[in-house]
Amino acid sequence: MRYNPVNGKIIDELKTIVGETNVVLDPEKLAVYGRDEVSEADWQHRPEVVVKPESAEQIAAIMKLANREMVPVTPRGAGTGLSAGAVPMLGGIVLSVERMNKILELDRENLFMVVEPGVTTGEVQKTAREAGYLYAGDPCSADSSFIGGNVAENAGGNKAVKYGTTSRHVYGMEVVLPTGEITTLGGKCVKDVTGYDLVHLMTGSEGTLGIVTKVFLKLLPLPQYVADLLVPFDDMQKAINIVPVIMTHGGIIPTSVEFMDSLSIKAAEMYLNQKLPYSDAAAYVIxxxxxxxxxxxxxxxxxxxxxxxxxxxxxxxxxDNKSTQDRIWKARKCYAEALRVISPVYCMEDIVVPTNRIPQALEEINRIAAKYAVKIPCAGHAGDGNIHATLLRENRDEQTWHEVKEKVLDEMYRAVYALGGNLSGEHGIGAKRKEALARFMDPVQLNMIRSIKKALDPNLILNPGKIVDVE
Structure with a gap:
């Protein structure tokens, strides 16, 4: 697909749509919007212009302009993604929802919160909690990630074992389609089989099928009592083997079951500059x-x-109190930041396997790490089979790093698929895993994705170059 550059005429029209102050052209500021949390330069690309709309109507006008002029549009939330999904790999316009940051409604009778996409997940959680409710979506990036990004990625997080991923809490959304139409899918009905489940088609579509402008989130009664356990183990396999024991015992459904390996524990201890209990342990289970x-x-x-x-x-x-709970969770939640200090260039993977296959998956990762002499710290959501395995570049030169990384990833993905797993549990495919998806996904499913994309976005304007190549 050939796209046109953003020219002066298009910029003038964008300024008319969103206002001059909501159009960014300064090169240094544009660079900020040319990357997400993926550290490698291969997955960074500066946009030609950034726009910051404040309504669905403005977004619709931008999309109609982009279709007319054949300019790609990349929607963006807080930029906390880990798949280059919000990076404008083909240039064009970045459409940032940061100005759309209002909580529109707290419906106590129906237990819903209606929010714009630029509200942080932490603000959603805080507002719900202060009203006596629980918003159960809880990614580790809650304080910085936007709810719109959580919806786009179908974010998982720490409470997914009991409460599920973001999709379980999304019952409706207002969305601008790639061609500029505005529609509302779903709403406050808790049951709805009227036609295809378009709400959950959009949830997890990584901003390739539409731009969410309003979200209907289901709330739950706030649990009155919470307790956290930190359990160190002297062997990683013992730590992981406890997961099915817990999950199948006597009807107990834990809210979270997380794990960290020894490399992750040491990294967190260094990053926090404080001694952690049993920091020489082989693994933590939280x-x-x-x-x-x-x-x-x-x-x-x-x-x-x-x-x-x-x-x-x-x-x-x-x-069993907030202060000590925060101390337990601090090490787990700083995991990614801690690894960046050790190795500013890294490759964080997001593999997922059936829960009972986590021990075998970790064995395979350790085998691959030893084979290629690379460090691969692992942590993640043991209760739902989601492993964050992070390859550290450390002191390797660019060429060696690239060669080793590709070999490691190929073996890791093959091992994961042999165990009945998949490429991503919650970080998404984006641009970073697009080629791997083409290798490992059933071609029938790939063609289904391509058909849906072409049907909703015939000009391939919205977030092109992500998930699959259509042409």
Whole structure:
């Protein structure tokens, strides 16, 4: 597909649509919008212009202009993604939703919150909590990521074991289609099989099928009691083997089951500049339970703690108040930032396997790391099979790093698919994993994705170069 450059006429029209102050042309400022959290230069590309619309109508006008002039548009939230999904790999316009940052409604009768896409996930959580409710979506980047980005990626996070990924909490959305039409899909009905499930087609579509301008989020009653457990193990396999034991025992459904390997623990300790308990352990498992009954929560964490001790846990640290809970979670949530200090260039993968295959997946990752003499710290969501395996470049030169990385990724992906897994649990395909998806996904499914893309975006204007190549 051939696209046209953004010329002066287009810029003047963009200024008419969104106002001159909402059009960015300064090269230094444009550079900020030319990358996300992927560290490698291959996945960075500066846009020709950035626009900051404030309404669905402005976005619709931008999309109609882009279709008329054949200019690509890349929608962008906070830029916290890990797949180059919001990077304008083909240039053109970056459409930032940062100005659309209002919480529009808190519906106490129906337990819904209606928000614009530029509201941070942390603000959604805080507003819900202060009103006595729970928004259960909880990615580690909650304080900085936008809810619109969470919807685009179908973000998972720490509470997905019990409460599911973002899609479980999205019941409706206003969306601008690639050709500029505005429509509202779903809404506040908790049951709806009227036609295809277009809400969940858009959720996780990575900004390739539409730009979400309003989201209807389902809230839950706020659990009155929460407790967190930190359990160190002297062996990674013992740590991971405890996961199915917990998940299948007596009907207990933990809110979170997270893990960190020894490299991740050491990185977090260095980054936080504080001594962590059992920091020489081979692995941490972090478990959260919640509920409306203090007694039930106590019984659950005591049962889980005893299971851990019987199956190789060195000790069980229990936190049942906000201060100590924050201390337990701080190490897990700073994992990515800590690794960046060790190796500013890295490749964070987001593989996912059936939960009972995590031990085999980690064995394969360790084997591959040893074979290529590369460090691959691992952490992630043990309760749902999602492993964040991060290849560290460290002191390798550019050519050697690229060669080693490609070999490691190919072997890792093959091992994951042999275990019944997939490329990404929550970070998405974007531009970064597009070629790998073409190699490993069933061609029938690839053609389904291409057909949907062409049907909704006939000019291939919206976020081209992501997920699949259509032409």
């Amino acid at each position: 478990i959260e339970v919640d509920g409306s009954s203090e007694r039930q929560v106590e019984e659950d964490y005591e049962t889980i703690g005893n299971l851990c001790l019987k199956n190789g846990g060195l000790e069980v640290f229990v936190a």
